[in-house]
Amino acid sequence: GEDVEQSLFLSVREGDSSVINCTYTDSSSTYLYWYKQEPGAGLQLLTYIFSNMDMKQDQRLTVLLNKKDKHLSLRIADTQTGDSAIYFCAEIAAAGNKLTFGGGTRVLVKP
């Protein structure tokens, strides 16, 4: 079955770059996603990447995909205190109608 794993916690200083990592097992994944959850709120889609791409950049966000190693990362440049949140990696398979989420990485940005 599908499995998506992430590290639990990341602490970073304001202004530095954050890198959040994710590994997945389903080789038929078509799209991979990064969602952000702020305290007391629902998840919001941040960005996504199609499986035939290696990289996608969107302002301060850079997504890197290594399909061979089934590894996805999200880099946040110039991290701000407003970036403190839980970040979820997710994948959907080719024939899928189900989005599978990782356990979430809690990012704490220190001033």
Place this chain on the structure above:
Amino acid sequence: DTAVSQTPKYLVTQMGNDKSIKCEQNLGHDTMYWYKQDSKKFLKIMFSYNNKELIINETVPNRFSPKSPDKAHLNLHINSLELGDSAVYFCASSQRTGANTGELFFGEGSRLTVL
């Protein structure tokens, strides 16, 4: 004009009671979901409906019964509540046409506490 709205936001109840959570989306999406988020923030899909038809039904106790009266609404009824049902329940919606079907829009969540 909230896109996906759930009520109630907070629900505190005793074991053994029956409760419902309602969800409505005004995005015109054809698919709606219920997710459960436990105290460790792990998210697990429970159900999904597409145009009022059940398409995903994960291993969920049959005390949980979803109902979709139309494609803009998906309600969750829980019978005989147990302590382990305490969690945040998220409703979400998406548009299934097109290849990128993992773009979900989430509600703010309904925090259920069973005493």
